[in-house]
Amino acid sequence: xxxxxxxxxxxxxxxxxxxxxxxxxxxxxxxxxxxxxxxxxxxxxxxxxxxxxxxxxxxxxxxxxxxxxxxxxxxxxxxxxxxxxxxxxxxxxxxxxxxxxxxxxxxxxxxxxxxxxxxxxxxxxxxxxxxxxxxxxxxxxxxxxxxxxxxxxxxxxxxxxxxxxxxxxxxxxxxxxxxxxxxxxxxxxxxxxxxxxxxxxxxxxxxxxxxxxxxxxxxxxxxxxxxxxxxxxxxxxxxxxxxxxxxxxxxxxxxxxxxxxxxxxxxxxxxxxxxxxxxxxxxxxxxxxxxxxxxxxxxxxxxxxxxxxxxxxxxxxxxxxxxxxxxxxxxxxxxxxxxxxxxxxxxxxxxxxxxxxxxxxxxxxxxxxxxxxxxxxxxxxxxxxxxxxxxxxxxxxxxxxxxxxxxxxxxxxxxxxxxxxxxxxxxxxxx
Amino acid sequence: xxxxxxxxxxxxxxxxxxxxxxxxxxxxxxxxxxxxxxxxxxxxxxxxxxxxxxxxxxxxxxxxxxxxxxxxxxxxxxxxxxxxxxxxxxxxxxxxxxxxxxxxxxxxxxxxxxxxxxxxxxxxxxxxxxxxxxxxxxxxxxxxxxxxxxxxxxxxxxxxxxxxxxxxxxxxxxxxxxxxxxxxxxxxxxxxxxxxxxxxxxxxxxxxxxxxxxxxxxxxxxxxxxxxxxxxxxxxxxxxxxxxxxxxxxxxxxxxxxxxxxxxxxxxxxxxxxxxxxxxxxxxxxxxxxxxxxxxxxxxxxxxxxxxxxxxxxxxxxxxxxxxxxxxxxxxxxxxxxxxxxxxxxxxxxxxxxxxxxxxxxxxxxxxxxxxxxxxxxxxxxxxxxxxxxxxxxxxxxxxxxxxxxxxxxxxxxxxxxxxxxxxxxxxxxx
Numbered sequence: 001x002x003x004x005x006x007x008x009x010x011x012x013x014x015x016x017x018x019x020x021x022x023x024x025x026x027x028x029x030x031x032x033x034x035x036x037x038x039x040x041x042x043x044x045x046x047x048x049x050x051x052x053x054x055x056x057x058x059x060x061x062x063x064x065x066x067x068x069x070x071x072x073x074x075x076x077x078x079x080x081x082x083x084x085x086x087x088x089x090x091x092x093x094x095x096x097x098x099x100x101x102x103x104x105x106x107x108x109x110x111x112x113x114x115x116x117x118x119x120x121x122x123x124x125x126x127x128x129x130x131x132x133x134x135x136x137x138x139x140x141x142x143x144x145x146x147x148x149x150x151x152x153x154x155x156x157x158x159x160x161x162x163x164x165x166x167x168x169x170x171x172x173x174x175x176x177x178x179x180x181x182x183x184x185x186x187x188x189x190x191x192x193x194x195x196x197x198x199x200x201x202x203x204x205x206x207x208x209x210x211x212x213x214x215x216x217x218x219x220x221x222x223x224x225x226x227x228x229x230x231x232x233x234x235x236x237x238x239x240x241x242x243x244x245x246x247x248x249x250x251x252x253x254x255x256x257x258x259x260x261x262x263x264x265x266x267x268x269x270x271x272x273x274x275x276x277x278x279x280x281x282x283x284x285x286x287x288x289x290x291x292x293x294x295x296x297x298x299x300x301x302x303x304x305x306x307x308x309x310x311x312x313x314x315x316x317x318x319x320x321x322x323x324x325x326x327x328x329x330x331x332x333x334x335x336x337x338x339x340x341x342x343x344x345x346x347x348x349x350x351x352x353x354x355x356x357x358x359x360x361x362x363x364x365x366x367x368x369x370x371x372x373x374x375x376x377x378x379x380x381x382x383x384x385x386x387x388x389x390x391x392x393x394x395x396x397x398x399x400x401x402x403x404x405x406x407x408x409x410x411x412x413x414x415x416x417x418x419x420x421x422x423x424x425x426x427x428x429x430x431x
Numbered sequence: 432x433x434x435x436x437x438x439x440x441x442x443x444x445x446x447x448x449x450x451x452x453x454x455x456x457x458x459x460x461x462x463x464x465x466x467x468x469x470x471x472x473x474x475x476x477x478x479x480x481x482x483x484x485x486x487x488x489x490x491x492x493x494x495x496x497x498x499x500x501x502x503x504x505x506x507x508x509x510x511x512x513x514x515x516x517x518x519x520x521x522x523x524x525x526x527x528x529x530x531x532x533x534x535x536x537x538x539x540x541x542x543x544x545x546x547x548x549x550x551x552x553x554x555x556x557x558x559x560x561x562x563x564x565x566x567x568x569x570x571x572x573x574x575x576x577x578x579x580x581x582x583x584x585x586x587x588x589x590x591x592x593x594x595x596x597x598x599x600x601x602x603x604x605x606x607x608x609x610x611x612x613x614x615x616x617x618x619x620x621x622x623x624x625x626x627x628x629x630x631x632x633x634x635x636x637x638x639x640x641x642x643x644x645x646x647x648x649x650x651x652x653x654x655x656x657x658x659x660x661x662x663x664x665x666x667x668x669x670x671x672x673x674x675x676x677x678x679x680x681x682x683x684x685x686x687x688x689x690x691x692x693x694x695x696x697x698x699x700x701x702x703x704x705x706x707x708x709x710x711x712x713x714x715x716x717x718x719x720x721x722x723x724x725x726x727x728x729x730x731x732x733x734x735x736x737x738x739x740x741x742x743x744x745x746x747x748x749x750x751x752x753x754x755x756x757x758x759x760x761x762x763x764x765x766x767x768x769x770x771x772x773x774x775x776x777x778x779x780x781x782x783x784x785x786x787x788x789x790x791x792x793x794x795x796x797x798x799x800x801x802x803x804x805x806x807x808x809x810x811x812x813x814x815x816x817x818x819x820x821x822x823x824x825x826x827x828x829x830x831x832x833x834x835x836x837x838x839x840x841x842x843x844x845x846x847x848x849x850x851x852x853x854x855x856x857x858x859x860x861x862x
Contacts, residue, residue: 012516019524020737021537021719023726026514033516037509055511057734063507072503076494078468079709080486083457085443085464093450106452111542111711112735118549118575125576126588143733144549145556145577157557157728273734278510280542280711280735288452295454297588302574303488303704304543304711306451 009033037062053405054390059274060320061408067277070316074309088308092315106291109306110282113245113272114142120268130203137166138396153215163202165193171219173353183222204238211258212247217395218355226262245272253331253358279313326407330359340418348425362401372397387420440464468493484836485821490705491751492839498708501747505740519739523746537722540737541713544676544703545573551699554725561634568597569827584646594633596624602650604784614653635669642689643678648826649786657693676703684762684789710744757838761790771849779856793832803828818851
């Protein structure tokens with residue numbers, strides 16, 4: 001199995017298509033073959049060191065030595081499921097729950113964000129006896145059948161479930177009207193959606209949302225919007241599920257959890273991507289009452305979830321975040337990013353706004369008539385790769401740069417990113 | 432977070448209940464706290480080395496050094512998702528697919544058996560345009576909502592889906608009638624189930640089965656049963672999904688895949704538990720046509736699945752199996768196990784039959800009237816733990832010992848297991 005030389009990307013892609021098929025998605029017109037990683041750097045098979053300004057999974061840095069050692073040590077000592085008792089998973093559960101405010105004091109571990117959202121919705125349905133779900137109209141929460149039925153932000157063959165209502169999340173950056181007008185209209189739509197679910201007999205089980213509205217393109221939502229939708233849903237008997245797969249673990253800079261950006265406490269919080277720095281790990285954090293209700297009515301077991309190696313990986317991520325004060329770093333670097341990107345925006349007429357929170361930010365591009373400019377955005381992403389910087393794009397119009405680096409992204413890396421982006425925009429304008 | 436001394440099991444259990452709740456299942460009247468593992472041995476916090484005759488996840492042995500090194504080395508080099516191209520996942524996919532017969536030549540990676548079965552059923556539904564599923568009436572295929580709706584072998588709150596028909600899998604070991612009579616009756620029931628799904632408008636998407644019928648208690652099914660049900664389902668437009676989470680990777684001894692016990696080629700094969708020796712890893716293996724149909728209609732992406740660390744773990748398992756000829760070993764040790772257990776059975780009237788295939792075997796216990804004896808089976812499992820041997824029980828009557836050790840279980844381990852079991856049965860009979 002071991003090859004002594006790295007195959008060319010062309011050869012490897014042909015072999016990949018033969019084994020994984022042609023639809024397994026890749027980035028870039030010419031997919032990028034990677035061989036190693038360290039911190040915020042990824043080494044390509046082309047010998048180039050790329051600045052990773054995109055990937056949130058390697059949260060505390062690619063191949064973080066503390067996490068790697070934790071995984072290696074625990075894998076050499078014991079890897080076993082939770083039908084036996086072991087200390088590591090309990091210690092990790094305690095450390096993780098210590099970052100949540102009451103009454104969020106219980107956790108179910110899973111192996112992915114999809115498994116976490118699937119479980120959270122299962123719990124919400126059982127708790128409420130209803131099936132209705134409110135999501136945003138350009139969102140993604142996972143790849144199971146139940147989640148495909150409420151997927152609005154990427155292509156699935158399943159029709160949107162009759163029990164699903166998709167809300168347009170308001171965006172003050174692209175909606176020129178006064179905030180109170182935008183808010184009132186959005187809440188009227190939410191009220192109508194809840195009423196429609198009730199009238200159709202589905203009732204409402206959950207409002208499922210990403211506190212950053214990442215897939216939606218990081219819209220700037222009116223103050224009070226999320227709280228008001230949560231209140232509507234609760235008044236109708238439903239619960240609030242915060243999908244923190246993207247917004248969690250200090251990504252926003254100001255708080256550890258994205259839902260803390262708002263004045264709400266969700267009944268269910270789902271975790272994924274950055275949780276194990278790439279090791280498959282997810283979770284549902286919930287209240288004692290909801291755990292009791294679900295746990296007493298269902299034998300829920302998950303073979304791999306909560307194994308001591310996964311727990312050791314997760315615990316190492318939390319330790320690294322604390323020891324290196326990465327959340328505070330994300331706030332500082334993220335704030336400076338918005339300042340510097342604001343300067344870039346001022347010099348380039350294609351940039352409509354600078355958006356985002358903490359170490360998740362982007363520019364949205366519009367053409368001379370103010371329309372979303374997906375073509376320019378795409379060219380920027382491709383050109384930045386040629387300049388050695390990895391970013392992507394997002395949003396319903398695919399016109400928002402998605403810049404979401406590992407949390408160890410520092411000021412020097414930011415300077416490099418902004419310099420390259422300014423060069424890129426200048427080059428594309430004069431091309 | 433690091434504690435310098437191991438807490439007592441009592442203290443740890445209290446902390447566990449506070450964090451994970453009281454319903455997270457554990458084995459044994461007094462749950463067993465573990466601290467380390469090596470090969471077929473597990474070290475308890477009580478200082479006892481337990482012979483592991485139960486766990487199939489540590490397939491090539493607890494803390495297998497080849498797998499541990501593969502994980503540690505790759506985690507230190509690169510862990511990234513498949514939107515970039517990397518060699519390890521392609522090499523692993525090729526090695527894995529090389530163990531399947533055509534036309535099974537494509538793979539989707541997942542993080543668990545639940546994710547694999549969820550994806551397989553999603554593909555089957557899309558392919559057939561139908562929702563109906565045939566399962567056995569005491570089976571378990573995973574913990575998502577879709578899978579809970581067809582769970583018959585453990586407690587879930589969801590009602591069985593109206594699109595689900597559950598078949599009683601015939602068992603020649605407990606059904607005294609002639610094989611052809613048992614077969615005819617079972618096939619009549621399968622035909623009726625398919626007709627009922629058609630009449631109810633659900634049609635049929637899939638026959639989902641574990642080739643060993645593990646949860647069912649390893650029944651000895653009539654020759655031709657599985658093939659005939661598969662043919663019925665295909666004639667009605669459905670596909671066959673072999674859930675190889677338990678039966679795969681050489682467990683049966685004779686072949687690498689459980690479905691090869693029968694004269695069928697499933698359209699979809701799902702993998703899990705032993706695949707990464709405990710590292711979260713699963714897969715759906717399928718045909719080019721089914722992958723093409725699903726992949727062209729859905730953007731399927733799974734963040735963690737197919738990452739190079741998971742792939743390295745899976746590849747190391749396949750290498751270890753080949754280098755140490757573990758499938759052939761499972762056949763030899765398993766055959767001797769059935770011989771030795773037959774001798775035990777002959778000396779103990781509570782044993783009704785010796786069952787199983789390869790390194791998955793058990794005894795079923797009945798009382799003096801021939802009724803399933805769950806109480807005795809439970810006492811055997813508890814007593815064996817006190818004798819330093821870990822096994823469990825399974826089946827609808829919970830009267831079948833579940834003995835399913837790591838594949839590195841050798842003749843010496845078997846001798847120890849059988850000696851302890853004979854001592855245990857004698858002691859229980861004279862108690």
